[in-house]
Amino acid sequence: xxxxxxxxxxxxxxxxxxxxxxxxxxxxxxxxxxxxxxxxxxxxxxxxxxxxxxxxxxxxxxxxxxxxxxxxxxxxxxxxxxxxxxxxxxxxxxx
Amino acid sequence: xxxxxxxxxxxxxxxxxxxxxxxxxxxxxxxxxxxxxxxxxxxxxxxxxxxxxxxxxxxxxxxxxxxxxxxxxxxxxxxxxxxxxxxxxxxxxxxxxxxxxxxxxxxxxxxxxxxxxxxxxxxxxxxxxxxxxxxxxxxxxxxxxxxxxxxxxxxxxxxxxxxxxxxxxxxxxxxxxxxxxxxxxxxxxxxxxxxxxxxxxxxxxxxxxxxxxxxxxxxxxxxxxxxxxxxxxxxxxxxxxxxxxxxxxxxxxxxxxxxxxxxxxxxxxxxxxxxxxxxxxxxxxxxxxxxxxxxxxxxxxxxxxxxxxxxxxxxxxxxxxxxxxxxxxxxxxxxxxxxxxxxxxxxxxxxxxxxxxxxxxxxxxxxxxxxxxxxxxxxxxxxxxxxxxxxxxxxxxxxxxxxxxxxxxxxxxxxxxxxxxxxxxxxxxxxxxxxxxxxxxxxxxxxxxxxxxxxxxxxxxxxxxxxxxxxxxxxxxxxxxxxxxxxxxxxxxxxxxxxxxxxxxxxxxxxxxxxxxxxxxxxxxxxxxxxxxxxxxxxxxxxxxxxxxxxxxxxxxxxxxxxxxxxxxxxxxxxxxxxxxxxxxxxxxxxxxxxxxxxxxxxxxxxxxxxxxxxxxxxxxxxxxxxxxxxxxxxxxxxxxxxxxxxxxxxxxxxxxxxxxxxxxxxxxxxxxxxxxxxxxxxxxxxxxxxxxxxxxxxxxxxxxxxxxxxxxxxxxxxxxxxxxxxxxxxxxxxxxxx
Numbered sequence: 001x002x003x004x005x006x007x008x009x010x011x012x013x014x015x016x017x018x019x020x021x022x023x024x025x026x027x028x029x030x031x032x033x034x035x036x037x038x039x040x041x042x043x044x045x046x047x048x049x050x051x052x053x054x055x056x057x058x059x060x061x062x063x064x065x066x067x068x069x070x071x072x073x074x075x076x077x078x079x080x081x082x083x084x085x086x087x088x089x090x091x092x093x094x095x
Numbered sequence: 096x097x098x099x100x101x102x103x104x105x106x107x108x109x110x111x112x113x114x115x116x117x118x119x120x121x122x123x124x125x126x127x128x129x130x131x132x133x134x135x136x137x138x139x140x141x142x143x144x145x146x147x148x149x150x151x152x153x154x155x156x157x158x159x160x161x162x163x164x165x166x167x168x169x170x171x172x173x174x175x176x177x178x179x180x181x182x183x184x185x186x187x188x189x190x191x192x193x194x195x196x197x198x199x200x201x202x203x204x205x206x207x208x209x210x211x212x213x214x215x216x217x218x219x220x221x222x223x224x225x226x227x228x229x230x231x232x233x234x235x236x237x238x239x240x241x242x243x244x245x246x247x248x249x250x251x252x253x254x255x256x257x258x259x260x261x262x263x264x265x266x267x268x269x270x271x272x273x274x275x276x277x278x279x280x281x282x283x284x285x286x287x288x289x290x291x292x293x294x295x296x297x298x299x300x301x302x303x304x305x306x307x308x309x310x311x312x313x314x315x316x317x318x319x320x321x322x323x324x325x326x327x328x329x330x331x332x333x334x335x336x337x338x339x340x341x342x343x344x345x346x347x348x349x350x351x352x353x354x355x356x357x358x359x360x361x362x363x364x365x366x367x368x369x370x371x372x373x374x375x376x377x378x379x380x381x382x383x384x385x386x387x388x389x390x391x392x393x394x395x396x397x398x399x400x401x402x403x404x405x406x407x408x409x410x411x412x413x414x415x416x417x418x419x420x421x422x423x424x425x426x427x428x429x430x431x432x433x434x435x436x437x438x439x440x441x442x443x444x445x446x447x448x449x450x451x452x453x454x455x456x457x458x459x460x461x462x463x464x465x466x467x468x469x470x471x472x473x474x475x476x477x478x479x480x481x482x483x484x485x486x487x488x489x490x491x492x493x494x495x496x497x498x499x500x501x502x503x504x505x506x507x508x509x510x511x512x513x514x515x516x517x518x519x520x521x522x523x524x525x526x527x528x529x530x531x532x533x534x535x536x537x538x539x540x541x542x543x544x545x546x547x548x549x550x551x552x553x554x555x556x557x558x559x560x561x562x563x564x565x566x567x568x569x570x571x572x573x574x575x576x577x578x579x580x581x582x583x584x585x586x587x588x589x590x591x592x593x594x595x596x597x598x599x600x601x602x603x604x605x606x607x608x609x610x611x612x613x614x615x616x617x618x619x620x621x622x623x624x625x626x627x628x629x630x631x632x633x634x635x636x637x638x639x640x641x642x643x644x645x646x647x648x649x650x651x652x653x654x655x656x657x658x659x660x661x662x663x664x665x666x667x668x669x670x671x672x673x674x675x676x677x678x679x680x681x682x683x684x685x686x687x688x689x690x691x692x693x694x695x696x697x698x699x700x701x702x703x704x705x706x707x708x709x710x711x712x713x714x715x716x717x718x719x720x721x722x723x724x725x726x727x728x729x730x731x732x733x734x735x736x737x738x739x740x741x742x743x744x745x746x747x748x749x750x751x752x753x754x755x756x757x758x759x760x761x762x763x764x765x766x767x768x769x770x771x772x773x774x775x776x777x778x779x780x781x782x783x784x785x786x787x788x789x790x791x792x793x794x795x796x797x798x799x800x801x802x803x804x805x806x807x808x809x810x811x812x813x814x815x816x817x818x819x820x821x822x823x824x825x826x827x828x829x830x831x832x833x834x
Contacts, residue, residue, distance in 0.1 A: 068597070
C-alpha cells in the first residue's frame with residue numbers, strides 16, 4: 001500500500017490510544033513523528049514546515065510561561081504553541 | 096522613477112517581468128534591495144493590504160521589472176500574502192504571469208526551502224534557483240553540489256551571499272540568460288491516487304460546466320480547500336463532492352489528505368537531494384548555546400526586559416531632542432514666513448498655523464519612526480525578534496494576539512504611529528489587525544501633558560505626590576487593561592478571519608549589516624511621509640480652517656469695546672491709549688488673548704463644540720473642554736495650547752503653566768443648572784483623563800490605520816474608541832457625583 005511505502009499510517013478513527021502527541025513530551029525528549037491527527041488545513045501547514053511521518057523531533061525548551069514550546073526538526077529550531085503540537089502524533093520514548 | 100511608479104502588474108511594456116519567490120527569512124528582500132538599489136516602488140496590491148514591492152533591474156543595456164513576492168512556505172493559500180503569491184504565479188485577477196521565477200533558498204535549510212520550488216514545478220514557468228546564505232551553510236558544515244542540483248532540477252543554480260553582495264553579478268547574468276534561454280523545473284512524479292483524483296476532479300468540473308482547471312490548478316484545489324482556484328469555481332456543491340471523493344481515494348491508499356502533498360514532495364526531495372547536500376557530522380549550530388542563555392527562564396527574561404527597556408527609552412526619551420529640533424524648525428519657519436504675509440491675515444494664518452504647523456506635525460513623528468525601525472531591523476536581522484516573540488507569546492495568545500505584538504504595543508506607549516507601522520512584523524493578518532486596533536489604547540506620550548496638567552492642578556495639591564503618582568501610573572495602565580479583553584472579544588465574536596497557527600522559525604543569529612538597517616529606516620520613513628503624511632497634513636489644514644473661519648471682524652470689535660469698558664473702570668484714558676499703542680504692554684496682551692479666545696468661540700469648531708456639548712454634559716464637560724477635545728484632533732498635545740487660548744491666556748502655555756492651573760481651579764459654570772459651581776470637580780477631572788486615555792483623538796493615528804488597513808477600520812477604530820471614552824468619562828462622572 002502506498003501509505004506504507006511512504007511511511008505513513010493513517011488510523012481512520014483519529015488519535016489511537018497508544019500514541020502520544022507532541023505537546024505531551026518533556027524537555028529533552030526525542031520522538032518520531034507518526035502523523036498528523038486531523039486533515040484540517042493546519043495539517044497541510046504543519047506538514048509543509050516539515051512535520052512529516054518518519055522524521056525525528058526533539059523538544060528543546062518551553063517558553064518561560066510554559067507555552068509555546070520549541071522543538072528541533074531536521075536541524076531547524078521551530079517554536080509552536082501547544083495547541084498546534086497537539087495535532088502531531090509521535091511515537092518512541094523519552095531519552 | 097515615473098515610469099516605474101506607473102508600472103503595476105498589469106502592464107504591457109516589453110520589459111520582462113521577473114518575480115522573486117521564497118520562504119520568509121531567506122534574505123529575499125536583501126537580495127531585492129541589492130538588485131534594484133533605490134529604484135523601487137512600494138505600494139499595496141490592488142484591493143488588499145499586502146505590500147507590493149517592485150523595482151527596476153538594469154543589466155547592461157536592458158531593464159527588467161523585478162517583483163518581490165511576499166515570503167511564504169508553501170502554495171497553500173491561507174493568508175492574504177500567500178493568496179497574492181498564488182494570484183501572481185497563476186496569472187489570475189489581471190496579474191501578468193512572470194516570465195521568470197527566481198527562487199531564493201536558504202542554503203542552510205535546503206530541503207524545506209525546496210518544497211515551494213517543488214510545488215511550483217507544476218506551473219511550468221521558467222525558473223532560476225538562488226542558493227543564498229552560502230557562507231552560513233559552509234560554517235554549519237553543509238556542502239552543496241550546485242551543479243548536481245541544477246541537473247536534477249532542470250534549471251540553473253546560482254550561489255550568493257546577499258548580505259555581503261557576493262554572487263550578485265553572476266545572478267544578474269544568470270537572470271539575463273535564463274530570460275533568453277528559459278528552462279523549466281522538472282516535474283515530480285505523482286503517485287497514481289493523486290493523478291487519478293486530479294483527473295476525476297478536472298473531468299467532473301468540465302462535465303458540470305462550472306470551470307476548466309489545468310493540472311496545476313486542480314492539484315491546488317485538491318490539496319487546499321481555500322485555494323484561489325477553488326474560489327473561482329461556480330458550482331461549490333459539485334466541487335465539494337468531487338474533492339471529497341478524491342480525498343477518499345487518497346485516504347484509501349493510506350495517506351492523510353491533509354498532509355499528503357507535503358509528504359509526497361518531501362519524499363521526492365529526499366531522493367532528489369541524495370548526493371547534493373553533504374552535512375559533515377551532526378549539525379552543531381552556533382546558536383544553541385546562545386539560545387540556552389537568551390531563552391533561559393530567568394536570564395532570558397531579564398535580557399528581554401533590558402532590551403525592551405532600551406528600545407522604549409530611546410523612543411520615549413532619546414527621540415526628544417530631535418523632536419524639539421523639529422519643533423524649533425517649525426516655529427522658525429513660521430516666524431520667517433509670517434512677516435511676508437502680514438498683509439493678508441487669512442493667508443498668513445493658513446500658511447503658518449495650517450500648512451507649516453501641519454508639515455511640522457508630520458515630521459515630528461519621523462525621529463520615533465526611524466529609531467523604532469532601526470531597532471526592529473536590528474532585532475530582526477540579528478535573529479532576536481523571533482526569540483522575543485517566543486518568550487512573551489503566552490501573555491498575548493489568550494486574546495488573539497501573539498508574541499510579535501509586543502514590540503508594536505510597547506512602541507505605542509511612546510507613540511501609536513510607529514507602533515502601528517511596526518505591526519508589519521506580524522505575518523498573521525488576524526493578529527496584525529487586532530494589534531493595530533489595540534495600539535491606540537496604549538497611553539502615548541502625547542497624552543502625558545494632559546495628565547500632568549490635571550493631576551498637578553487638582554490631585555497633587557489635595558492628596559499629595561504619592562496618590563498623584565499612583566493616578567499617573569493608573570492612567571498609563573487603563574488603556575492596556577481594557578485593550579486586551581477587547582481584543583479577546585473582537586477575536587472571539589467578531590472577526591471572521593481564520594486563525595493561523597503561530598509557528599516561529601528560529602533563524603540563525605547573524606551579524607546585521609548597517610546597509611540593511613538603514614535601508615529599512617529609509618524605506619519606512621519615506622513611506623510614512625509620502626503616504627500618511629499627506630493625510631495628516633490635510634487633517635491639520637481642515638482643523639485649522641474650522642478653528643479660523645468664519646472670522647467675522649465684528650467679533651474683534653465687540654471684544655475690544657467690552658474690554659475697553661472694563662478697563663476704563665481701573666485705568667485712566669491716557670493709560671489705556673498708551674498701553675494699546677505698545678504691543679508688549681500687559682493690557683494689550685490681555686486684549687489680544689481675549690480676541691483670540693472670542694474668535695475660537697465664534698469659529699465653526701467652537702460653534703460645533705457648543706452644539707455637541709449636551710452630548711458631553713453627562714460627563715460634566717462644559718463647552719470649553721468639549722472644544723479643547725475636538726480641536727486636539729490633529730495632535731493630542733494641542734489641547735493645552737487650545738485651552739490656553741480659550742481661557743484667555745494665549746497659546747504659549749504648557750502643562751506646567753501656573754496661570755493655566757489657577758484659571759482651571761477657578762473656572763465656574765456660567766449658565767445651566769450648575770451655574771456658579773466649579774467646572775473642574777474631581778469626577779470631571781478623572782473623567783477627562785479617562786476620556787483622553789481611551790479616545791483616539793489623533794488624526795495621525797487615524798491616517799496611519801487607514802493606510803495600514805483601510806478607511807473602514809480607521810473609522811471603526813475612531814468611533815469605537817470615542818464611544819468607549821465617552822462611556823468611561825460618563826461612568827466616572829456619574830459614579831463620582833454619587834459618592
